[in-house]
Amino acid sequence: MYFGDPARFPYGTKSADTITRFAVEDAGFLLSRGVKLVIVACHSASSAALPELERRLTVPVFGVVEPGARAAVKMTRSNRIAVIGTNATIASGAYEHAIRRLKPDVEIVAKPTPLFVPLAEEGWLDNEVAEAVARRYLAGLADEGVDTLLLGCTHFPLLACVIGRVLGPKVGLVDSSEETAASAAELLAGQGLLNPGGPVRHRFYLSDLAPNFQTVGERFLGEPMGDVMRASVGEAPERMQ
Numbered sequence: 590m591y592f593g594d595p596a597r598f599p600y601g602t603k604s605a606d607t608i609t610r611f612a613v614e615d616a617g618f619l620l621s622r623g624v625k626l627v628i629v630a631c632h633s634a635s636s637a638a639l640p641e642l643e644r645r646l647t648v649p650v651f652g653v654v655e656p657g658a659r660a661a662v663k664m665t666r667s668n669r670i671a672v673i674g675t676n677a678t679i680a681s682g683a684y685e686h687a688i689r690r691l692k693p694d695v696e697i698v699a700k701p702t703p704l705f706v707p708l709a710e711e712g713w714l715d716n717e718v719a720e721a722v723a724r725r726y727l728a729g730l731a732d733e734g735v736d737t738l739l740l741g742c743t744h745f746p747l748l749a750c751v752i753g754r755v756l757g758p759k760v761g762l763v764d765s766s767e768e769t770a771a772s773a774a775e776l777l778a779g780q781g782l783l784n785p786g787g788p789v790r791h792r793f794y795l796s797d798l799a800p801n802f803q804t805v806g807e808r809f810l811g812e813p814m815g816d817v818m819r820a821s822v823g824e825a826p827e828r829m830q
Contacts, residue, residue: 590619590622590624590791590792590794591791591792591793591794592615592618592619592794592795592796592820593793593794593795593796593802594611594615594795594796594822595795595796595797595799595802596795596796596797597611597796598799599633599675599706600631600633600634600675600677601632601633601674601675601676601677601678601703601706601742602675602676602677602703603633603677604677605637605638605677605681608633608634608637608638608677609637609638609641611634611638612629612631612634612637612638612641612642613638613641613642613645614822615634615822616629616642616645616646616650617822618794618820618822620646620647620648624648625648625649625777625782626648626649626650626773626776626777626782627642627646627648627649627650628650628651628652628653628769628773629642629650629651629652629653630652630653630743630766630769631653631743632652632653632654632674632675632678632741632742632743632765633674633675633677633678633681633742634652635652635653635654635683636652636654636674636677636678636681636683636684637677637681637683639651639652639654649776649780651769651772651773651776652769653743653765653766653769654683654684654687654765655687655772656765656768656769656771656772657684657687657739657740657741657763657765657768657769658684658687658688658690658691658739659691659768660739660763660764660765660767660768661688661737661739661763662688662691662692662695664736664737664761664763665695665736665737666736667734667735667736667737668692668694668695668696669695669696669697669698669733669734669735669736669737670688670695670696670697670698670735670737670738670739671697671698671699671700671730671735671737671738671739671760672684672685672688672697672698672699672700672738672739672741673699673700673701673702673705673726673727673738673739673740673741673742673745674699674701674702674741674742674745675701675703675706675741675742676701676703678701678741678742679699679700679701679741680701682699684697684699684739684741685697685699698730698733698735700726700727702726702727702742702745704722704726705722705723705726705742705744705745705748706742706744708722708748709744709745709747709748709805710744710801710805712804712805712808714747714748714750714751715748715750715751719748719751720751720754720755723748723751723752723755724755727752727755727756730756730760731756731757731759731760735760736759736760736761737760737761737763738752738756738760738761738762738763739763739765740752740762740763740764740765741765743766746764746766747808747809749762749764791814791815792816792818793806793814793815793816793817793818794817794818794819794820795817795818795819795820796819796820796821796822797819798817798819802817803817
């Protein structure tokens, strides 16, 4: 089950308090549908709201920051990691804190790259505009000895080709989503909650039926999405059951 919030998008330009309030309401909607685990797939929401969600939710919940930090630490050889994300993600310092908990002596370069989000939404993934923006944002990272770039936004893997070309082959890219999926499978298996292999039904709910959502979603998934439904998000209770 997926819930997206285009009515209040983007989260990455909003304050931490506002992001947290939105994320709690979003999680309340999912809990009301009986989910067994919640993944906070938005990097801005993971950075700002995860502690409050962990306090309130009665099912397992985790975000993309810790899994992404683990993958970046595992990849780096030069001990220099760059992190790019929305303004909110970078301002939170969440990735720096998570990386340094794992590897205290690592050097981190963190840069906000907010224009990558509308480029991904527009489908301008590998053209001259995308390359010009990438060169402007990423100039000098390879020269600074960075060998690992953490893509700290859900949209950024769509731009991996142009980002990789600008940085060159000596800089590896980390997609937090892959590590997050592996962590979710491990957690569910450990708690005996894995689907034993029966049929899977995908359900997509949105706070507003944005006209380009299905196009962008199918670009991410590489397959048709099926039905997309509108859903209202209300106030969440203090303790969500």
